[in-house]
Amino acid sequence: MYNFLDHTALRKIEVLHYIYKEQKLFSSLEIAEMMALSERTIIKIIEEISIDLKLITESAVIQKVENKYFQLDYKDNFSMKTVERYYLQNSLTYKAFDEIFYNRFNDINMFVLENFTSTASMYRRIKKVKPLLSQFHLKYTSQEKVSLEGTEKQFRYFYFLFYWNSCWGEEWPFTLVSREEILEKMKKVNINYHEQVLYWLAICITRAKLGCLIDYHPMYANFTKHHHNYNQLSRKIKIVFKEFTDLSEEEIELETMFSFSIISCMRHYQKKDNAVSLLMNFAQHHNQELFVQATLYWMEKFMDHFSVTLDAEEYGTLFINLLHLHYFVLTFSGPANLFKEDLYKKRLEMHETAQIEIMNQFFDRLLENRDFNVVFKRREVLIGRYHKLLKQTIDYANKDTIKIKIFSLISDAPYLFNQIKRLFVHVELCFEDEEADLIITDRLYLNIKKNPENIFVWNSVPDRGDYDRLARKLQEIYFNKYQQPNKLLLKTLLSEV
Structure with missing residues (x-):
């Protein structure tokens, strides 16, 4: 945000965050010292914020006492993001990059005149953003017209973050396709969606409508090949592109492969899926x-x-x-x-x-x-x-158990397991083909693999002494199994703290 915000707007946001933390009276001197500004400057900034809030929201207002003490009063539905978005979208840098997305930034001099600023000021703003653009492998250029040099893939990724992280799904920033239109078409073809998917498709559709098509890369074709969902979902995505663009079948196929591969990555897969x-x-x-x-x-x-x-x-x-x-x-x-x-x-x-x-x-x-x-x-x-x-x-809590098998002459393994569970809660019965941490038996049956380390023999009808011995054995196994340094690391990592 710091790269895109005007200096004055940035100061306003910093002051707002400071007085937002606590609903109490702050003195102008206290805020001035915190921000290393003069008290006069702080009073001026807060006066401007007070005016801005009347335009932005009905949920917050700055209360003043003798023009030296200030408090931000806000309702439960007040959002700082709304204020931040207002300042961001009204910054000249944001407006310039919005124009670039739509290929409308043809003349920087005209933009400067329309926005009551200077060419030198705009170049200073663009210079601040260039290091960020380089991270996306994009380069600002102003030869014939202002644009961003780089692959269309990177261009779209940058602008997905540009619009999503400035609007956060609270506002629809696209002008060549409405949210209602694209949502209606997606519902008709039964595409499951969330707001990020809508933003992504809107970016791809807008760029395609402007004639800026995705570059071919074998990675997209490879990803869609053998994918269980591609045939079904690709037909639906193609219908969306046919509705909103004039692309050829070949161009739509490439756009579909690209969009499908990215939409698939936006989904989180749950257990039981x-x-x-x-x-x-x-x-x-x-x-x-x-x-x-x-x-x-x-x-x-x-x-x-x-x-x-x-x-x-x-x-x-x-x-x-x-x-x-x-x-x-x-x-x-x-x-x-x-x-x-x-x-x-x-x-x-x-x-x-x-x-x-x-x-x-x-x-x-x-x-x-x-x-x-x-x-x-x-x-x-x-x-x-x-x-x-x-x-x-x-779920590490479920893993923190000892696997046991029970062999009993009178076939009362379920009863015995319940007794053991009362004795030591961290036990779990093995499936037949699983390897047990401990085999509990009343004799050495022929079908038991003879490994003395994991066999515990007790009476056919266990007594108190048998249960006491078993408790000590289970605690020993548990300690050896779960108190190893690397297992404790995972337990710490996945704890609720």
Whole structure:
């Protein structure tokens, strides 16, 4: 936001944030000292904010006492984002880049006249943004007309973040296609959507209407090949493009492959999602692709680093979400956010120091193999998202158990298990083909594999002494299994703290 906001607007937002934290009276001197400005300047800024708020919202007002003390009174429905969006969208830099998106920025001199500023001032504003553009592999140019040099793919990614991070779904910024039109068409063809998908399609449709088509890359064709959902969803996406553009069948096909691959990456896959098993087949077909290889390597390093075995559901869900995340970071260059800090990274940094250190240690392990550095070099984008996926996918509380099998002459294993569960809560019955941490039996039956370390023999009808011995044995196994340093690391990482 700092790159795009006018200096005065930035100061207003900083003052607002300061007096927003607490609903109390602040003195102009207190605010002046905090911002290293004169008291006179602060009084002027607050007077301007007071006028602006009357235009922006009915939910907040600045109360003044003797023109030296100020308090921001606001209702529960007041949003600072609304105020920030107002200042951002009224900044000259934002307006200039909005014009560039629509290929309307033909003459900087005309823009300067229309917006009552100077050419020198505009060049200073553009200069502030150039380092940000370079992160997207885009370059500002003003030869025949003002534009951004770079691939159409990167151009669209930049503008998706530009509009999404300035409007946050609260406002529709597109003029060549209305939200109602695109939403109506998507409902007719039964495309599941969320607001980010609407924004993305609006950007792609707008650029296509302007004759700025996506560049061919085999990556899009490879991604859609063997994908269980492509045939069905691509037909629907094509109908949307046919409705709003005059593209040829070949051009629509390319736009569809590109849009499909990105929309797929916007989806979060949950446990019990039927698509997970189908996408595991998709990964098998693409097992030589870098995004699949990097994901396989990630899973291997994760299970080794934390000494954990994931069940099939956890493995599949985590793998598929990581697969799409890695494809996305390989497809686009640039940060994950504009104007705002990355919420995933911020969420991680709000956890205790131990959790942050554990994630950093694990990420350092990922970087040991340089073959995948092209993926993992995007640490600032990935680390918060990895943390979120682990928290959402792995239920460590259910893993913190000892697997047991019970053999009984009088076939009362269910009763015995309930008694053991009362004695020691961290136990779970094995399936027949699973390996047990402990076999509990009343004699050494022939069908028991003779491994003395994991066999506990008690009486046919266990007595108090048997249960006491078993409690000590279970506690010993539990300690040895779960108090290893790497397992404790995972438990700390996934704790609720």
